[in-house]
Amino acid sequence: MNQFDCVVVGGGMVGAASALSLAELGLKVAIIEKSAPAIFSPEQDFDLRVSAISLASEQLLKQLGAWQQLKQWRMCAYKRLGVWEFEQSYTEFNAQDINQTHLGHIVENRLIQLALWQKLQQHSNITLLCPETLINIEQSPTDVKLTLSSETINAKVVIGADGANSFVRKLANIGTTGWDYAQSAMLINVQTEKPQQDITWQQFYPTGPLAMLPMPGNFASLVWYHDKDEIKRLSALSNGNLAQEILQNFPARLGNVEVINKAAFPLTRRHANQYQKGRILLIGDAAHTINPMAGQGVNLGFKDVKALQHVIAKAIGNGESWHEPKVLASYQQKRRTDNLLMMTTMDALYLSFGHVSPLVKLARNAGLMMVNTVPSLKNKALAYACGI
Ligand SMILES: Cc1cc2nc3c(=O)[nH]c(=O)nc-3n(C[C@H](O)[C@H](O)[C@H](O)COP(=O)(O)OP(=O)(O)OC[C@H]3O[C@@H](n4cnc5c(N)ncnc54)[C@H](O)[C@@H]3O)c2cc1C
Known part of the structure; x- marks a missing residue:
């Protein structure tokens, strides 16, 4: 039976980034994905699924070596961000205000996934199993056995990066809270x-x-x-x-x-009640789906990737057993509250702007105008949205 340090289930943007970031630590990683992304050619129409990639996510994609390729394909930088309800409350955030050249880039999801796949296919520590499907997971105190459609493999740690309807989450019996908007x-x-x-x-x-x-x-x-x-x-x-x-x-x-x-x-809003169960971890949309109003979904997933890499790197550096559940627990501590805060902020925005009461209308437009006139508040909000 093939033995790996980590098995990542789901080779979307977040799973692919996680597999690379863990392989960079010297771990032996397998990644399981149902279907490969279609290859790129410049004459293709733009995909519908695009993401606003924050400065922090750009940094991660650079570190993983995917950014150069994306730049050669196609992406669009933006320097300004305008929000308003009435023209009088128009508020514009500018990259210059936080000493940056840009606030982010709009990039097609498939191209981000493809650029990461190019890197993981070249990585000697990574085995890509595609097309492959997860059938079952059995966890013991020392490892995890994964039954796939064509073989059985073993891992010290399993990472569920299999999206909003995560099968890993279901097999691990991790519940969610949430609702449909x-x-x-x-x-x-x-x-x-x-x-x-x-x-x-x-x-x-x-x-x-x-x-x-x-x-x-x-x-x-x-x-x-x-x-x-x-x-x-x-x-x-x-x-x-x-x-x-x-x-x-x-x-x-x-x-x-x-x-x-x-x-x-x-x-939909979904939040896993736990990001960790023993040696099974959840990242990206498998752990949280958020109202996309502020374009934060995949950016939160990339923050999960960084946090997990950091937790494991620190444990390896300290000579600890990086795969022990008590070490992995600090990944959840680092990420769950941060994600909850962002989800709640988005819901407050959603509810506030959905309110038709003239008083609420007045208050939210006054709020926008206040943000406009207090540069420190405006720049703080902007830096938070950019992930810096
Ligand atoms: C309308 C809309 C607009 C959005 N706009 C933005 C935006 O501007 N900025 C932003 O940051 N986010 C945005 N998001 C959110 C963003 O798209 C998601 O957060 C992101 O795609 C999640 O990536 P992921 O890799 O976690 O999951 P997914 O992209 O869902 O990837 C999961 C992968 O797992 C694979 N998989 C699933 N089950 C199995 C299995 N059993 N075995 C093997 N493989 C499996 C799937 O094939 C897939 O490749 C938006 C979302 C929506 C709905």
Whole structure:
């Protein structure tokens, strides 16, 4: 039976980053993934699934050697972030205010995964098992046995990075708390009349925000949050009719738009009650899914990756048994409260902007204006969002 130090289940963005970061510590790592990402070619349309990658996540992707490749493929930096409900409360965050050249990059999820896969396929400490599926996990006090569809392997530690509906979480019998939001999100890739490159913006409405994420050239990823029925109606429209709805409802900052691609996503909040059970750990969306309003989901997952690498590196450095559950427990201590804070902040924003009471409206716009006039508050909020 093949024996590994760590087995990572799920080779998405977070699982692939975790496998690399642990292999860098000299551990023997296997990664299990159901299906490989499609290869890149420059003439491909932009994928619908894109992420706003924070400065902290950029740092991790650089450390793992994936950033250079991503830069050669395609990504779009943004220097400014605009948020408002009414034009008078328009608040703009600028990279210069926190002495940075940019606030983040919009990158396609698949390309982040692919760039990490290129690195892990070259790594002598990593075995990539794909296509492969997890069937069962049995934990003993000394190791974990994983039954896969074509073989059985052993690991000292198993990391569940298998997304929001994590099977590892289920097999480990770890419960979750959470709910489905009343809103859904529609992701729409558009070609715009005007270039959008250096700003990302979000206008809040009681029905949900409208957001624009810039893509290279005259392209943008629009995110339309609304109640489920309205998103269902919009999803059924032809691309031409949807473009008309965008022109009527989105701020007049895009110029004319042509819809290239679209899809709707339900919004859910899930938080695993534990990130650790013995030798089984959860990271990324397997541990937490958050309202995507502030584009923090994968950035939190990358913070998990860093924290886990740090905990294990420290234990190895101190000559401890890095795989003992009591050592692994500090990963949960480092991450669960931080993730909970971010999830709760997002929910407070979601609830506050969904409120139709004129008093609440006044208070939230006054709040935005206050942020605008107190630079220290504004810069603190910005640094937190950028993960620095
Ligand atoms: C509408 C929307 C917009 C978003 N925008 C942003 C944003 O701007 N910025 C941001 O940071 N985040 C954003 N997010 C969140 C972000 O997409 C997720 O946090 C991120 O994709 C999670 O990555 P992951 O690797 O943890 O999980 P996943 O991407 O779900 O990867 C899990 C992997 O595990 C594999 N897998 C699952 N089960 C098994 C199994 N049994 N055996 C083997 N393999 C398995 C899957 O095939 C998959 O590859 C958004 C989310 C939504 C819904």
